[in-house]
Amino acid sequence: MEAGSLLHSPIPWNPKLPVRRRIGSTFPRFFYFRAFSSSSSSSSSSSDSQGGYRGPKPRRDWIADWVSNNDDIVRSLPIYVGGASLLAVLLNRTVSGIAPVADASSSQSRADLLTLGLAVTNILTGLVWLSIRPKSVSVVSPQGVECRRIYSHLPDSVVSELIWVWESLSEVTCCRSLIVVYDSRCVLQIGFAAKSSIVDAEPVAVDANKLMQGSLCQGVIKSGAQSYLANLSLYPGKSELPFLPSNTQAIILQPLGEKGIAIIGGDTIRGFTTSDQAWIALIGEKLDATLAKNVKNVPLAVQDQL
């Protein structure tokens, strides 16, 4: 950008050069300006009135984009290439009239063997790529109603942190429901929830005490480690979570210290990757710190008065 503007307006950059020399020395001047602009890109931009970003911009990675978009074609490409060259070698042999003998006697057969070896390598690579093609799992829409219940006695900062956790999870992972229970209170219930049969079109409320006493949560809190139930339909403990939509596919139970638990429901079997699990674990620690401070605040105020 700066280089273009410099080339088109030589005069302000070189006021000392007399005008009569301009026509004769246009060629060297182009080099001068180009060298000048490339070597001092940071100082020449001081004339940039906005003070915008002056660094390099990344160029588009055409190959990476093309490969990611045409995944299937690229996977079978080595097979076609290998197979075609295999046929070409045999064809070459027959056309040139040399008997197709696979020994290393003549240099022609040696060259043929090496080419065959390369063709076979390509075919094998293509086969390996095809065999490790990831299976795509379909998304199951959760059956239930949207809800958004936040415990009312929380300060704004805690509420915004909880909302941030929900927004991040729902945008980045396959999470569709989030329940946070802390200190025997349901602090947050957001996303999809099971429809209540008693009150129509109302989401089922979370019975925090019953949840915390249940074996699922007790086990998780005792071990202090995250629990990932990748295919919820296989687990009988599902009955302890009546507030989640019945067709929730995967859940992550993240303990928040010793007093709380976060239940994250997703819509795909094995939908949470290891990266997601790691991030959720650390976010859980942060939530625990925030909520613990918030719960401690009330008795602290009492102590201050002593």
Added chain:
Amino acid sequence: MSKTLSFNPLIPLKMQVIPPQFPAKKTRTKSLSISARLQNQQQQQQLNLSVLRFTLGIPGLDESYLPRWIGYGFGSLLVLNHFVGSDSATTTPAQLSTEVLGLSLAAFSIFIPYLGKFLKGASPADQATIPEGTEQIFVMSQNISDTQKEDLAWATYILLRNTNTIAALISIQGELCARGYWNIPEKVSKANILDWFEGQIERIGLKNLKDTLYFPQSSDSVLWEMLPKGTRSLLVQPVLQVPKPGAIQMEKIEGFVLLASSMSYAYSDKDKAWIGALANKFGGKSLRMDL
């Protein structure tokens, strides 16, 4: 007030909490990378990879690069065969065509692992390496509230831990937090580190960045002075203040998150999504209001 200063262990001001992936010495062991890759494949549950995988069973050998070595080996043998095997007088056109075919196949085999890196389900074979001669630092602007200090410390910790990052820098409304291995010149004393970072940021103009920058290979990025030696990928994520719905104001730039890694193609789409979500945490909140 004094009670809030006793930070919980989430804010590791000492270096011990830095996970064992970032030891002080440069110890790069390939066997670690292979076991991590296998573990990744077994646990990578979103992509259901089948079990068939050709392997020679040699620890430390990356089989996905096998076509490249075979390409080099056979290609050089072909060339050798052409010159040494027979004198050039007796080279038939058939042999020449085979050799041409063989050499182009060899070139294709050499190119194949590069293509394979971009397929779905491919996991990076490298492990992040620690640059030599640099020490870890952890500095933060002092005149911000404790909650924000905790947020920044936690954010840099989670970035260093969960992504292949070796150096992280977060700048929100002019307040900085830098952590990891940075290339700080010796003449800068501990007290002036923050000012030095400010100066570097001013030079590059990072404060006015609106779009995410991602340089997956070191040839793309100009190696800025402050980045550690051996940086191969760079990701700069701007933090934008989300305007309230219904407000006419434009998105304001609050700051940025800068991450450097010693691997190329270090940040996958998922990593970038999580980093974007983390950046949103800082957007829309004023530092001084959080007390």
